[in-house]
Amino acid sequence: MSDVSPVSIRLVQTLRGHTSDVNTVIFSPTHSVSPLLASCSSDKTVRLWNLNDQSSTTLTRHTYQVHCLAFSPILNEKNDSTTKYMASVSTDGTCLVWDLTTISVLKEYKHDSGSPIRVCQFSLDGVLLATAGDDELINLWDITAISSRPVKTFVGHSASIVALRFFSNLLISGSFYGDLKLWTVDSSFTGHIHFEREAHDLGVTCVDVLSPSSTESHHHHHHHPPYLIASGGNDNCVKIWHCSSSSKHQLTHIRTLKKHSCAVMCVSFGIKHYLASGSGDKTIVIWNYETGHLVYQFDAHARYVTCCSFSLDGQYLASGSNDRMVNIWKIDYCDNENDIEDREEKKSQNYQFKIHPIDQWTNEMVHQWLEQFNVKTKLNLTGNDLLSKSDSELLDLFNRNEKLLNELSSLRHKLFVQQISTKKNEQNSKSADTDQATIPNEFLCPITHELMTDPVCVCDGYTYERKAIEEWITKKQTSPMMNISIKNTQIYSNKNLKMLIDKYVQQH
Numbered sequence: 369m370s371d372v373s374p375v376s377i378r379l380v381q382t383l384r385g386h387t388s389d390v391n392t393v394i395f396s397p398t399h400s401v402s403p404l405l406a407s408c409s410s411d412k413t414v415r416l417w418n419l420n421d422q423s424s425t426t427l428t429r430h431t432y433q434v435h436c437l438a439f440s441p442i443l444n445e446k447n448d449s450t451t452k453y454m455a456s457v458s459t460d461g462t463c464l465v466w467d468l469t470t471i472s473v474l475k476e477y478k479h480d481s482g483s484p485i486r487v488c489q490f491s492l493d494g495v496l497l498a499t500a501g502d503d504e505l506i507n508l509w510d511i512t513a514i515s516s517r518p519v520k521t522f523v524g525h526s527a528s529i530v531a532l533r534f535f536s537n538l539l540i541s542g543s544f545y546g547d548l549k550l551w552t553v554d555s556s557f558t559g560h561i562h563f564e565r566e567a568h569d570l571g572v573t574c575v576d577v578l579s580p581s582s583t584e585s586h587h588h589h590h591h592h593p594p595y596l597i598a599s600g601g602n603d604n605c606v607k608i609w610h611c612s613s614s615s616k617h618q619l620t621h622i623r624t625l626k627k628h629s630c631a632v633m634c635v636s637f638g639i640k641h642y643l644a645s646g647s648g649d650k651t652i653v654i655w656n657y658e659t660g661h662l663v664y665q666f667d668a669h670a671r672y673v674t675c676c677s678f679s680l681d682g683q684y685l686a687s688g689s690n691d692r693m694v695n696i697w698k699i700d701y702c703d704n705e706n707d708i709e710d711r712e713e714k715k716s717q718n719y720q721f722k723i724h725p726i727d728q729w730t731n732e733m734v735h736q737w738l739e740q741f742n743v744k745t746k747l748n749l750t751g752n753d754l755l756s757k758s759d760s761e762l763l764d765l766f767n768r769n770e771k772l773l774n775e776l777s778s779l780r781h782k783l784f785v786q787q788i789s790t791k792k793n794e795q796n797s798k799s800a801d802t803d804q805a806t807i808p809n810e811f812l813c814p815i816t817h818e819l820m821t822d823p824v825c826v827c828d829g830y831t832y833e834r835k836a837i838e839e840w841i842t843k844k845q846t847s848p849m850m851n852i853s854i855k856n857t858q859i860y861s862n863k864n865l866k867m868l869i870d871k872y873v874q875q876h
Contacts, residue, residue: 568601
C-alpha cells in the first residue's frame, strides 16, 4: 500500500493587511469562479478580499476586536453567484449586519448586557441570525423584522459561548465550560433539548456541522441519515458526533481524533470525507472523518492557527493566525490508486526541488531538476553553483540546452523577486514585528491588544490602558476579562508595571 497522501496541499496566496490576530476567515457560500473571502481581526477591522489581485476592502465600524463573521445564504437578486449579507460581532458588544452590495451597515444588534459577543451564525434560510458571547445567552434575531429586539433568547450555559451552528431546525452551541448544547429553533421552548456536559473537559473552542445531503455514504446505512458534527477544544482533541435527523435529537460520540499538541482552535468540513483542524501547535491537520485517519498534517503559520475554512467546492482552504496573515491553500485530490502511484513516482523524482527555492537546492535536488530535461551529469552541483555560473558556462555544461537555460533564468528571476519582496516586507514590518512578537503579554492592554502607556488597575484585578478601561466602564460597567459587574469603578495607576514598560521601550 502506498504511503503517499491522497491529497496534496500547496500555498498559493498569502494575504497581508491585518495588523493584529486574525480571528475568523470564511469563504462565501457560492460556487462562483472567484468566491469572496472575508476575514476579521483584533485590529478592529473586517476585510473583504479579492483573490484575483489580493486587494481588499476594509470595514472599520467596530471599536474593539472583531471575533467572528458569518455569510448569509441569501444571494444577490441581480447576481446569484454573490452573497448579499454578512454579520460581524465584536468585543464592543455589537453585531453588525452588512449589506455587501453597498458595503454599509443594514442592522445593528446588541445584547441587553452590553457584553462582548464572540460568535454569530445565520440560519439555513438566512432569515434568523444567532449571536452569543460572554453573557452566556444566545439571542435569535429576525433580520427581516423592523424591531431590533431578539425573537428568542436561549438560556442555560454557564460560561462564555464561543461556537454556534444551525442545522435542520436546531442550533448547537459550545462554551468555555466544555459543554455542547442542542436547542430547537422553531418552538417557544428556550431550554436546551440535549446536553453534553464534558464534550471537551477543558473548554469547547469550535464547532462545524455537515448535513446528510453532503455525505452520500450515510444514505446506505440509515433510514434517517445523521448530521455530522465536529468539535474542537482546549484538550487538543477533535471529536466527531452524530445527531439523528429523525425526531429524537441527541448527540452520539463517534470518535476522537488526536494528533495536535496544543488546543484545537478551528474545524471545517470539506469534501470527500475530509475535515480540517487548526491548532495552537501552528499546524493544520486534514482528517478522514469516516475512518478517523490522519490524511495530511502541515505547518500552516508562524504562530497559532486561529481559524480555517474550506471553499464550498473544497478546492481551497483558507487559514488565519495571530501572525496576522491569511493563507490560501490549494487542495489537490487523487481519485484513485493510479493517481496515487503517479504522484508517488513524481514525488520520488522531483518533489524535493519544487518545494525549495533554488538557492537551497542540494546536489540531489539539482540532479532531480536536470532529469526533467533528460540531462545527466556527474558533477556535484548545488543550486548556488547554478546561480553563480554564466549563461555561456551553463550552455557548455549542459549540451547547449536552451530550454534548460530559459527555465534557469526564470528561477533566477523568481528568486530575485522573492528576495526583494522579503526585504521590503521586513523593512515595512520591522517595527510592527518587534512590537507584536517580542512585547511581553503583560505589557499589552487586554482591551486594545496594544502596548500600554498609562497602565491602571481596577477591582477585577486586571491591568488596562487607562483610556480604554475608562471608556469601557462608561459603556458597560462590567469586567472585560471576567464579565462581572464592576461596582467600584475606582482606578489605580500600576506604577511598577509602567516603570517596566518604560524600561522596555527605552531598550527597544
